[in-house]
Amino acid sequence: MNRVEGRVKVTGLATYAAEYPVEAVAYAYPVQSLVAKGRIAGVHDAAAREMPGVLAVLSCEDPPRLAEDADAELALFQSRDVAYRGQIVAAVVAGTYENARAAAAAVRVEYDPDDHDVALRSGHPGFYRPDVVNPDYPADTVKGDVEAGLDVAAASVDVTYSTPVLHNNPMEPHAALAVWDPEGRLLVYDSTQGTSPDRDTIARTLGLPREDVRVVSRHVGGGFGSKGSTRPHAVLAALAARAAGRPVKVALTRHQMFDVTGYRTPTIQRLRLGADAGGRLTAVEHVAYEQSSTLIEFAEQTATPARVMYATPALRTAHRLVRLDVATPSWMRAPGECPGMYALESAMDELACALGMDPVELRVVNDADAEPEGGLPFSSRNLVMCLREGARRFGWRHRDPEPGVRREGEWLVGTGVAASTYPARRRPASAFAFVRDGDYVIQVAAADIGTGARTALVRIAADALGVPPGQVHVELGDSDLPEAPVAGGSMGTASWGSAVVRACEELKRGDGKEGRADTTGEVGNDARLARHAFGAQFAEVRVSSVTGEIRVPRLLGVFAAGRIVDPELARSQFIGGMTMGLGMALMEETLTDEEFGGFLRRDLAQYHVPACADVPHVEAVWLDEQDGELNPMGSKGIGEIGIVGTAAAIGNAVHHATGHRLRDLPMTPVKIL
Numbered sequence: 001m002n003r004v005e006g007r008v009k010v011t012g013l014a015t016y017a018a019e020y021p022v023e024a025v026a027y028a029y030p031v032q033s034l035v036a037k038g039r040i041a042g043v044h045d046a047a048a049r050e051m052p053g054v055l056a057v058l059s060c061e062d063p064p065r066l067a068e069d070a071d072a073e074l075a076l077f078q079s080r081d082v083a084y085r086g087q088i089v090a091a092v093v094a095g096t097y098e099n100a101r102a103a104a105a106a107v108r109v110e111y112d113p114d115d116h117d118v119a120l121r122s123g124h125p126g127f128y129r130p131d132v133v134n135p136d137y138p139a140d141t142v143k144g145d146v147e148a149g150l151d152v153a154a155a156s157v158d159v160t161y162s163t164p165v166l167h168n169n170p171m172e173p174h175a176a177l178a179v180w181d182p183e184g185r186l187l188v189y190d191s192t193q194g195t196s197p198d199r200d201t202i203a204r205t206l207g208l209p210r211e212d213v214r215v216v217s218r219h220v221g222g223g224f225g226s227k228g229s230t231r232p233h234a235v236l237a238a239l240a241a242r243a244a245g246r247p248v249k250v251a252l253t254r255h256q257m258f259d260v261t262g263y264r265t266p267t268i269q270r271l272r273l274g275a276d277a278g279g280r281l282t283a284v285e286h287v288a289y290e291q292s293s294t295l296i297e298f299a300e301q302t303a304t305p306a307r308v309m310y311a312t313p314a315l316r317t318a319h320r321l322v323r324l325d326v327a328t329p330s331w332m333r334a335p336g337e338c339p340g341m342y343a344l345e346s347a348m349d350e351l352a353c354a355l356g357m358d359p360v361e362l363r364v365v366n367d368a369d370a371e372p373e374g375g376l377p378f379s380s381r382n383l384v385m386c387l388r389e390g391a392r393r394f395g396w397r398h399r400d401p402e403p404g405v406r407r408e409g410e411w412l413v414g415t416g417v418a419a420s421t422y423p424a425r426r427r428p429a430s431a432f433a434f435v436r437d438g439d440y441v442i443q444v445a446a447a448d449i450g451t452g453a454r455t456a457l458v459r460i461a462a463d464a465l466g467v468p469p470g471q472v473h474v475e476l477g478d479s480d481l482p483e484a485p486v487a488g489g490s491m492g493t494a495s496w497g498s499a500v501v502r503a504c505e506e507l508k509r510g511d512g513k514e515g516r517a518d519t520t521g522e523v524g525n526d527a528r529l530a531r532h533a534f535g536a537q538f539a540e541v542r543v544s545s546v547t548g549e550i551r552v553p554r555l556l557g558v559f560a561a562g563r564i565v566d567p568e569l570a571r572s573q574f575i576g577g578m579t580m581g582l583g584m585a586l587m588e589e590t591l592t593d594e595e596f597g598g599f600l601r602r603d604l605a606q607y608h609v610p611a612c613a614d615v616p617h618v619e620a621v622w623l624d625e626q627d628g629e630l631n632p633m634g635s636k637g638i639g640e641i642g643i644v645g646t647a648a649a650i651g652n653a654v655h656h657a658t659g660h661r662l663r664d665l666p667m668t669p670v671k672i673l
């Protein structure tokens, strides 16, 4: 079955947020702070107001009304304080985009700057322990005695890794189009991963009842987390439309996205692992250092995968945060698990080397039959089968463990392995199923961010109804549809699908004409088991001894993620995640400008992501995993696990190829030579 929206996408008929045809539309263009910290002394906009087509200028000089408790990243123009370079401090509304941009350039903002601090560094005096980390885990956990475990270890490692600021770069830049009706109701076409939560946040920020706000987002060109929470462009569109008395469009440029749509926090991670002579872990300690802004505490759950992965008598995990003069970090594909597993799985490889043990076998002997930290039994856990199947397909048993000895001309060749994991969660959702003209219509405020969610839901509904997929039509991407959670945390299909199945069952149970469902009660019962997807990643690398260039001729991922709803969509999610992991390993990095604040390399010419030529052979396969303890589909999320572990597998292969251990991502040629 092809993607149900494939034809409208490839023919250009699919409408994205910035493209809705609206009468008398105007445009808002933001003015961004040029200092990283300070106070706005004055906004001089007289010249801008005289420029052609200008309808309004927004700033803290005459602040538009917003709710007192608005999220600090969304409370536009409410304060004279500047929290980071690039923050939106004013905006110009004009009849054309070009006039708005030109007038925005003519707004002069006067600052009283303060000294700023934008650099995450080890030993920063500002580090503190947050109360919880995302989404709501304890910041620190301790089980057993780590020091005692390290004392008795036959081999141990004490290693520190770092990962840089990373930016989500969806193909479709963030955009919003706001339209107020004469009764004061607001319609926002927004590029968002969830119309229901976006509607709620916009309503709360503007101080409106949520019934008076509607968000429409039928097609989204990727998000990777950056569209998972409401971003300032949507609030700006609403405020600007109110000020101008016309519909207003805000379409961010790629440069602006780097400043105001979130990023992955940089991390510094210290791992201490010990094992006995047989490779069984005697201690695991994972301490993650990361940043947030002065506006909001965003505490990424970087050390949490260590609470899930391996059996050990002594386990300590901890998170330390420092509040810097930077934009607030946000969600980026597998927040927490992705950088955390990079460090843990690299350290496991170092431990295998220290023990003289095969890294696949090291992971196998430390497999856990219950969650190591909390002791909950797993609903299913097939990490060992993923490792075994991956090793078989990859040809692992022919591997010579000696590092730095395989040479083909200028190229050093090596292979590496790492494990993957991601939680399998779901959230309450609601759905409506009914008959229209002899076909079945499914309504749910789900989001299709390029993943193929519509198609997956057609399959799920067709299965539940026992009808051909061609007879099912899914309507999503509109907050007026039955309420649904965000496309995030790899929870979309599990959450929406559960509601869709229940609505279809209601339809069949009743008069055959309609059925409604809300899974709030059902989802509340999920807490007695640990539910996670697992995987194993294998990489082959070739490292040029002349240029330091790293090529990755082969990547293989084997995943155990419950029942796979749609093989084509799943493959695309897995290999997309793995490709993004390759980018993290070798290319992606946003530099922080320590002198002026803000970020450097704010476009795709300098922020490098992998292109097709960089990934000649990425293969993803999966086990046929049966798990009756998940949801009606038996599925685990697949959107994020593909990126987890990939960078470690590549880094471990680079060590195998060269004999050198690079502990600071990305592994660029300059670090190799």
Ligand code: MOS
Pocket (backbone or CB within 6 Å): 193, 224, 225, 226, 228, 331, 332, 333, 334, 335, 487, 488, 489, 490
């Ligand atoms: Mo994803 S980073 O959970 O939107």
